[in-house]
Amino acid sequence: MLDGLTLDQMRVFVTVAETGSFRAAAMRLSRVQSAISHAIGNLEAQLEVELFDRSGHRPQLTLSGASLLADIRALLIKVDAVRARARGLGQGVELEITVALDPQFPLPVLGRALNALCETYPTVTFRMLSKPLGSSFEALLEGECDLAISGIDLINPAIELEALMTVRRAAVVARSHPLAQAVDTPLSTTTLADHIQVVGEDPSALTGKRDYGVVSPSRWRVADNLTKKTLILSGVGWGSLPIWMIERELHEGDLVRLPVAAFTKGGESTTQTYLARRTDRPLGPAGTAFRKALLDALPSCSLEIDAIAAAQDRLVD
Numbered sequence: 001m002l003d004g005l006t007l008d009q010m011r012v013f014v015t016v017a018e019t020g021s022f023r024a025a026a027m028r029l030s031r032v033q034s035a036i037s038h039a040i041g042n043l044e045a046q047l048e049v050e051l052f053d054r055s056g057h058r059p060q061l062t063l064s065g066a067s068l069l070a071d072i073r074a075l076l077i078k079v080d081a082v083r084a085r086a087r088g089l090g091q092g093v094e095l096e097i098t099v100a101l102d103p104q105f106p107l108p109v110l111g112r113a114l115n116a117l118c119e120t121y122p123t124v125t126f127r128m129l130s131k132p133l134g135s136s137f138e139a140l141l142e143g144e145c146d147l148a149i150s151g152i153d154l155i156n157p158a159i160e161l162e163a164l165m166t167v168r169r170a171a172v173v174a175r176s177h178p179l180a181q182a183v184d185t186p187l188s189t190t191t192l193a194d195h196i197q198v199v200g201e202d203p204s205a206l207t208g209k210r211d212y213g214v215v216s217p218s219r220w221r222v223a224d225n226l227t228k229k230t231l232i233l234s235g236v237g238w239g240s241l242p243i244w245m246i247e248r249e250l251h252e253g254d255l256v257r258l259p260v261a262a263f264t265k266g267g268e269s270t271t272q273t274y275l276a277r278r279t280d281r282p283l284g285p286a287g288t289a290f291r292k293a294l295l296d297a298l299p300s301c302s303l304e305i306d307a308i309a310a311a312q313d314r315l316v317d
Helices: 007-019 022-029 033-047 063-089 107-120 135-141 225-233 247-252 285-316
Strands: 096-101 125-130 147-150 159-174 197-200 219-222 239-242 255-257 268-278
Touching: 007 022, 007 033, 007 063, 022 033, 096 135, 096 285, 107 285, 135 147, 135 159, 135 268, 147 285, 159 225, 159 247, 159 285, 197 225, 197 239, 219 225, 225 239, 247 255
Parallel strands: 096 125, 096 147, 197 219
Antiparallel strands: 147 268, 159 239, 159 255, 159 268
């Protein structure tokens, strides 16, 4: 009989599995350890299976426990989604919407979406957090924002991802830099090792140990793309920047594209961007309108950005 099965027992089970011990689960859930043990014991009695092997120093999932863990996680996510939807049905218009934005996402797209939002909800305040790489997900998980626009496809059962657009990036250097004179053949890692690569620093604990597009052993780290662009223009080193951000500098010749061998043709790389939200927190009317406005802005802005990139491709050819 499963009549006594509760959501609380299932949440305790998932927490013990994630933290690795009854004590750690008790700390996370702000309970005494005996309550955690009692909940797991009741759950095992209801399911008539042993979920944890308690013979060692730490509880280990049994085969039955490991098999049921994914099912119970999925069930809890569904329950949270139902609760979120129920709260959203009676929710009024938000006073403020906070978005964690990966700075490589094209600002023209965002601007068009915000203009549309202002027309529909002129009283809603919009707050933008600059959060590169994995820090946008951290802000979302910690409740600092309502939505996140990220260039990382980090899989988390508490987050729902929706694909937005692909951002084209190009490796560039100032025209005064020595590398600007050697752009006829692909540049190897050995060649680039003699020059500083300016890269964005990842402040996130989720992805901070991973490097994206870093090929030179000599590197300077910066917090944002504007600083990165300024340093590259000053001749300090080379780096990769979104093409939409450097259109004028490429057209006027202040920046030169580098055919970095580790990237694709013309020293390009691409990043898929995503709109992310918490599955257990509903979007209000204004948040829903912003999502729609953002998706509606993608086709027209993407065509404009592709036209810019195509023009730059012709210059390279």
